[in-house]
Amino acid sequence: xxxxxxxxxxxxxxxxxxxxxxxxxxxxxxxxxxxxxxxxxxxxxxxxxxxxxxxxxxxxxxxxxxxxxxxxxxxxxxxxxxxxxxxxxxxxxxxxxxxxxxxxxxxxxxxxxxxxxxxxxxxxxxxxxxxxxxxxxxxxxxxxxxxxxxxxxxxxxxxxxxxxxxxxxxxxxxxxxxxxxxxxxxxxxxxxxxxxxxxxxxxxxxxxxxxxxxxxxxxxxxxxxxxxxxxxxxxxxxxxxxxxxxxxxxxxxxxxxxxxxxxxxxxxxxxxxxxxxxxxxxxxxxxxxxxxxxxxxxxxxxxxxxxxxxxxxxxxxxxxxxxxxxxxxxxxxxxxxxxxxxxxxxxxxxxxxxxxxxxxxxxxxxxxxxxxxxxxxxxxxxxxxxxxxxxxxxxxxxxxxxxxxxxxxxxxxxxxxxxxxxxxxxxxxxxxxxxxxxxxxxxxxxxxxxxxxxxxxxxxxxxxxxxx
Amino acid sequence: xxxxxxxxxxxxxxxxxxxxxxxxxxxxxxxxxxxxxxxxxxxxxxxxxxxxxxxxxxxxxxxxxxxxxxxxxxxxxxxxxxxxxxxxxxxxxxxxxx
Numbered sequence: 001x002x003x004x005x006x007x008x009x010x011x012x013x014x015x016x017x018x019x020x021x022x023x024x025x026x027x028x029x030x031x032x033x034x035x036x037x038x039x040x041x042x043x044x045x046x047x048x049x050x051x052x053x054x055x056x057x058x059x060x061x062x063x064x065x066x067x068x069x070x071x072x073x074x075x076x077x078x079x080x081x082x083x084x085x086x087x088x089x090x091x092x093x094x095x096x097x098x099x100x101x102x103x104x105x106x107x108x109x110x111x112x113x114x115x116x117x118x119x120x121x122x123x124x125x126x127x128x129x130x131x132x133x134x135x136x137x138x139x140x141x142x143x144x145x146x147x148x149x150x151x152x153x154x155x156x157x158x159x160x161x162x163x164x165x166x167x168x169x170x171x172x173x174x175x176x177x178x179x180x181x182x183x184x185x186x187x188x189x190x191x192x193x194x195x196x197x198x199x200x201x202x203x204x205x206x207x208x209x210x211x212x213x214x215x216x217x218x219x220x221x222x223x224x225x226x227x228x229x230x231x232x233x234x235x236x237x238x239x240x241x242x243x244x245x246x247x248x249x250x251x252x253x254x255x256x257x258x259x260x261x262x263x264x265x266x267x268x269x270x271x272x273x274x275x276x277x278x279x280x281x282x283x284x285x286x287x288x289x290x291x292x293x294x295x296x297x298x299x300x301x302x303x304x305x306x307x308x309x310x311x312x313x314x315x316x317x318x319x320x321x322x323x324x325x326x327x328x329x330x331x332x333x334x335x336x337x338x339x340x341x342x343x344x345x346x347x348x349x350x351x352x353x354x355x356x357x358x359x360x361x362x363x364x365x366x367x368x369x370x371x372x373x374x375x376x377x378x379x380x381x382x383x384x385x386x387x388x389x390x391x392x393x394x395x396x397x398x399x400x401x402x403x404x405x406x407x408x409x410x411x412x413x414x415x416x417x418x419x420x421x422x423x424x425x426x427x428x429x430x431x432x433x434x435x436x437x438x439x440x441x442x443x444x445x446x447x448x449x450x451x452x453x454x455x456x457x458x459x460x461x462x463x464x465x466x467x468x
Numbered sequence: 469x470x471x472x473x474x475x476x477x478x479x480x481x482x483x484x485x486x487x488x489x490x491x492x493x494x495x496x497x498x499x500x501x502x503x504x505x506x507x508x509x510x511x512x513x514x515x516x517x518x519x520x521x522x523x524x525x526x527x528x529x530x531x532x533x534x535x536x537x538x539x540x541x542x543x544x545x546x547x548x549x550x551x552x553x554x555x556x557x558x559x560x561x562x563x564x565x566x
Contacts (some may be wrong), residue, residue: 064496065479073521141523143473144473150528150548160474163473164475245512245521266473317552
């Protein structure tokens with residue numbers, strides 16, 4: 001893949017500037033904490049109003065549910081992260097509600113409350129997180145269809161369920177965790193439909209046992225749902241979301257090929273996560289294809305360093321590893337930054353972080369294999385199904401763009417079809433679009449490339465004013 | 469008939485806040501996002517510009533850009549990341565062809 005032409009020298013490489021961290025989730029907060037502990041107060045930027053990231057997102061003021069209600073078995077970790085942030089917030093340059101919409105060498109472009117600002121940087125830690133990976137289905141634009149992550153945010157930060165009877169469909173730990181959380185909160189569940197057969201998960205038992213606590217929690221969610229009488233189906237594939245004007249059902253095909261329907265008024269769907277890596281790309285970081293996760297991710301080494309001097313990556317934005325690994329990676333990237341600035345770093349702390357990160361790898365690889373992305377489902381989307389929701393481009397229109405004489409990779413297919421040209425810049429449709437194109441061309445999915453990111457990475461008000 | 473998409477499961481004792489939805493006076497709760505305030509009483513937040521029907525958001529984390537609504541005095545905003553404020557005048561976008 002060509003890397004971004006903006007990968008040129010940082011004019012502020014020797015300047016006395018505070019480190020900048022983008023993203024105040026588990027990785028960003030732990031990075032800020034480590035930098036501050038070394039006497040270097042960072043600028044910490046997040047688009048959200050509060051620290052915690054999506055996983056430990058805080059509810060607004062005035063809500064009264066306690067941490068145990070909100071975060072269940074993860075309450076200790078959530079509280080610890082919030083406490084760590086609260087302890088440093090007054091001593092760092094904390095900038096909530098701020099979108100970083102472009103990166104140029106040594107320069108971030110910010111937007112907050114209608115105001116644009118340019119922020120020079122010497123060192124940058126990108127901890128930009130992830131979003132759900134989705135597969136288009138007939139009917140998936142109907143009101144009542146949300147991503148698993150979105151359905152979780154609704155419950156955690158707004159105390160609402162996305163419907164009265166929710167069908168959960170997809171695969172991965174979040175599918176089961178979310179269904180468990182809805183059940184505990186009193187939400188109605190129509191069915192939990194995991195596209196991964198039970199046997200596929202069982203084959204990974206040895207790898208999963210390397211984190212026995214995590215495995216036990218996962219199994220307890222599944223068991224709790226079964227005991228509550230929730231309909232659970234494994235190894236089934238969704239066929240269509242049904243309804244006129246809103247969700248009224250989900251049609252799926254079970255492992256034996258029988259077509260079935262679940263009555264529901266909402267669907268939460270998702271197949272793992274994909275990195276939100278647009279800023280890393282604009283910073284000039286090369287990307288690599290992760291065949292285990294079937295995702296593109298910006299390339300970093302285990303210390304958080306990248307091919308671009310002064311640019312570090314941590315957390316799910318650099319490959320999906322989960323919140324625990326993100327906390328470790330955030331601290332580790334901060335220590336790399338300190339070393340590169342010539343600061344002394346505690347060798348014991350470095351070794352401990354590397355040991356903890358390494359100990360999680362076997363579990364992560366087992367998890368990836370236990371809940372594989374059903375790429376054939378994405379590749380086989382019917383011609384009349386809308387893939388790009390922003391521009392209303394169907395799978396058939398995309399296939400026509402790559403038919404003989406047409407595009408050989410996804411960016412050209414975008415130019416021909418308008419897929420991925422809308423407001424979300426392909427965040428939602430790109431993974432499925434790549435599978436559709438690859439299958440049509442008979443090429444491996446990594447050979448069709450990935451949609452390149454462009455500034456502004458999110459829509460900006462045209463009236464954004466620059467500060468003098 | 470209750471058109472709502474979202475169902476409140478808890479935290480219902482918060483103060484009520486008045487705003488308007490397509491000029492109709494309505495109420496929701498302090499701490500709601502605009503998306504919650506709308507989808508606890510309406511069946512969608514906008515119509516697709518391409519005529520393929522209503523939309524009601526998708527990701528709730530500011531990434532998918534599906535939940536844009538018009539806020540008088542502000543223009544388009546993402547409903548999922550905009551806190552509800554008293555007196556807001558929200559317009560659920562209609563098809564350009566209308």
